Amino acid sequence: MNPTYMILVYSVWFLATYFVVTLILILIANRKSLYENRILKDGAPFPFVSVVISAYNEEQKIEDTLKSLKKIDYEKMEFIIVNDGSSDKTNEVVKRYLDDRRFTLVDNSNNKGKAACLNQGIMIAKGEFIATMDADSMASPDILKRTLPYFDEHAIGAVTVSVEARNPKTLLQKIIDLEYIIGLSLFLKLLSTFNCLFVTPGPFSIYRASVLREINGFDENNITEDMEIAFRIHKAGYKIKSCIDTKVQTILPNDFKSLYRQRKRWYSGAIKTYYQHRDMIFNRKFGHFGFFIPFNIILITLGIVLFLYSTYLGLSKFIENVYYYHYTNYNFFENFFDWHFDILAYSGVSVLSFTAFLGTLLIMFVGLKYARVAYSRKKLGMLGYPFIFFLYQIFWIASYFAVIRGRKVKWR
Amino acid sequence: MAMKKRIKSIFVLGFIITIVLLSIIIFVNKTLDKEREKVIDTQIEEVINGFNQMQTLLGMGDTYGNRMTCLIFENMLQDLDKSIWELGQKIDKYRQTSEEFFKSPYYRQQKKFFNEKEVFYLNLLRGVKQKCGFNQPIILFFYRNSEDCKKCDDQSFVLSDINEKIDEEISIFSFDIDMNLTTLKILNQYYEIDEYPCLVIDDKRYCGMQDKNIIMKNLCMIANISVCPEYG
Numbered sequence: 001m002n003p004t005y006m007i008l009v010y011s012v013w014f015l016a017t018y019f020v021v022t023l024i025l026i027l028i029a030n031r032k033s034l035y036e037n038r039i040l041k042d043g044a045p046f047p048f049v050s051v052v053i054s055a056y057n058e059e060q061k062i063e064d065t066l067k068s069l070k071k072i073d074y075e076k077m078e079f080i081i082v083n084d085g086s087s088d089k090t091n092e093v094v095k096r097y098l099d100d101r102r103f104t105l106v107d108n109s110n111n112k113g114k115a116a117c118l119n120q121g122i123m124i125a126k127g128e129f130i131a132t133m134d135a136d137s138m139a140s141p142d143i144l145k146r147t148l149p150y151f152d153e154h155a156i157g158a159v160t161v162s163v164e165a166r167n168p169k170t171l172l173q174k175i176i177d178l179e180y181i182i183g184l185s186l187f188l189k190l191l192s193t194f195n196c197l198f199v200t201p202g203p204f205s206i207y208r209a210s211v212l213r214e215i216n217g218f219d220e221n222n223i224t225e226d227m228e229i230a231f232r233i234h235k236a237g238y239k240i241k242s243c244i245d246t247k248v249q250t251i252l253p254n255d256f257k258s259l260y261r262q263r264k265r266w267y268s269g270a271i272k273t274y275y276q277h278r279d280m281i282f283n284r285k286f287g288h289f290g291f292f293i294p295f296n297i298i299l300i301t302l303g304i305v306l307f308l309y310s311t312y313l314g315l316s317k318f319i320e321n322v323y324y325y326h327y328t329n330y331n332f333f334e335n336f337f338d339w340h341f342d343i344l345a346y347s348g349v350s351v352l353s354f355t356a357f358l359g360t361l362l363i364m365f366v367g368l369k370y371a372r373v374a375y376s377r378k379k380l381g382m383l384g385y386p387f388i389f390f391l392y393q394i395f396w397i398a399s400y401f402a403v404i405r406g407r408k409v410k411w412r
Numbered sequence: 413m414a415m416k417k418r419i420k421s422i423f424v425l426g427f428i429i430t431i432v433l434l435s436i437i438i439f440v441n442k443t444l445d446k447e448r449e450k451v452i453d454t455q456i457e458e459v460i461n462g463f464n465q466m467q468t469l470l471g472m473g474d475t476y477g478n479r480m481t482c483l484i485f486e487n488m489l490q491d492l493d494k495s496i497w498e499l500g501q502k503i504d505k506y507r508q509t510s511e512e513f514f515k516s517p518y519y520r521q522q523k524k525f526f527n528e529k530e531v532f533y534l535n536l537l538r539g540v541k542q543k544c545g546f547n548q549p550i551i552l553f554f555y556r557n558s559e560d561c562k563k564c565d566d567q568s569f570v571l572s573d574i575n576e577k578i579d580e581e582i583s584i585f586s587f588d589i590d591m592n593l594t595t596l597k598i599l600n601q602y603y604e605i606d607e608y609p610c611l612v613i614d615d616k617r618y619c620g621m622q623d624k625n626i627i628m629k630n631l632c633m634i635a636n637i638s639v640c641p642e643y644g
Contacts, residue, residue, distance in 0.1 A: 328624045342505070345509060350509075351437055
């Protein structure tokens with residue numbers, strides 16, 4: 001093996017293993033406080049909450065979202081739905097709810113983009129706390145009573161919740177469902193324990209209104225406004241907490257094309273956000289966050305380089321083998337079944353890859369256990385979970401290219 | 413403050429655990445390397461023992477008559493060919509996993525020793541063939557390292573493929589010219605080889621890359637091999 005490749009393999013393995021081991025240690029150390037079971041009790045002061053939703057061509061899905069809003073167990077709240085110049089009947093669906101005085105519709109004739117619409121909603125919101133929600137997501141009835149107690153000190157700027165899949169049907173959705181359970185719930189909870197939560201997920205997050213106004217709301221030029229705002233919350237000196245006692249359900253991409261679109265948006269947005277806030281990198285002022293971000297960037301970038309390098313080596317080997325076979329009349333399968341297992345035929349890289357695979361399985365099982373999800377309910381997703389990351393590497397590469405070439409990645 | 417300290421100690425512990433895991437993996441890899449050395453050494457030893465037994469048998473044939481010893485020779489040749497083939501396969505497989513091992517002076521010395529013994533075995537085999545009237549074709553494969561001879565690996569692949577099927581009916585000897593052995597230099601000069609890869613099939617020279625069809629046709633011209641009907 002060539003030395004550059006070996007250095008790359010060992011570096012990625014070391015960083016990834018350190019990351020996983022540390023997260024598991026944090027999980028073990030905090031296992032009793034993951035579910036804090038905090039809830040606003042009757043008699044406690046109930047602050048006014050505004051829920052802001054930006055909707056674009058959501059006539060099929062927004063009805064369920066609005067119904068879920070009505071079911072939220074909370075007295076003092078308002079719902080501001082900003083129609084982002086939809087060409088379908090989104091506004092008509094929302095209008096049916098306007099009899100309920102808690103609902104307000106802001107009907108834009110032009111498409112302004114999600115962040116601009118959320119800012120419009122924030123401008124008119126009366127709440128002491130402002131929750132933002134996606135128009136295809138369904139909030140749990142206890143979502144406000146569970147999240148508001150987390151704002152127990154002034155330094156808490158935002159609180160996130162568990163993001164789960166809504167009726168995953170296809171195999172792809174079942175795999176992503178698992179990824180959401182582990183990645184968008186438990187993982188974010190663990191990051192919040194050392195103040196490194198780097199995203200306030202779009203499906204539902206709740207902010208202190210004064211903080212949103214202090215940092216001038218969402219960045220209208222950023223395609224991942226929910227990530228970018230998290231950086232500015234940290235920059236302004238506030239913390240982001242995670243509450244996994246409650247959840248929001250969201251619709252998952254149902255095919256590879258929509259998954260690709262979603263991830264390209266996420267990853268391109270992430271790259272731009274990292275660049276936009278490069279002053280935070282290795283900046284002690286931002287505590288662990290200032291170090292977690294560059295660690296993440298290095299790990300992702302080295303991972304991509306390793307993936308490209310391995311693909312190149314694998315393809316070269318494959319072409320070389322095919323070339324060999326042209327001397328033997330392409331008898332690929334003649335000796336196919338003569339294969340014998342010999343552990344000594346496996347290289348150091350194979351041993352590292354095997355441990356990395358075991359690490360992924362460990363994350364999956366530990367993640368599901370602590371997310372309180374029965375393995376039996378996620379069997380199909382578990383089969384595909386360890387392999388989905390190869391696909392994401394391709395999406396990361398595409399996103400890097402899109403950013404480098406200055407391509408504008410669209411929200412929809 | 414206590415929380416910060418706790419997080420810091422977790423980061424340090426995570427680092428220590430990762431270092432321990434990495435050390436275990438490096439240890440496992442080193443152990444595997446040593447095991448590979450051992451396996452190849454043992455197999456080389458077995459083959460060389462086989463050569464020695466053949467030499468003894470050849471001597472016995474002179475005393476006790478060829479009829480008895482030739483029968484034993486036939487079985488022995490098949491076993492030895494199989495062992496050499498398996499050894500070659502293992503070396504090829506392990507070469508891809510641990511290049512360091514195959515560049516080590518120890519391995520090069522072993523290979524030199526083995527090549528020397530192969531020349532000795534070749535001479536024995538020729539003697540046995542004459543004595544017992546065996547018509548098993550002998551293929552000599554002269555090669556150089558892949559940097560100087562791009563086609564040598566290709567030729568080796570083709571020979572492996574052929575041997576996979578008719579291992580018991582032919583004998584292949586692979587000689588690495590870069591080993592600089594005097595015995596190999598003599599063979600090289602005898603067959604007037606100036607291009608690599610080069611095959612000598614029953615004393616006839618075929619230099620340059622030879623594909624499977626050509627080799628099989630040439631083999632079938634000199635011996636009745638089981639797969640010959642496929643090659644006209």
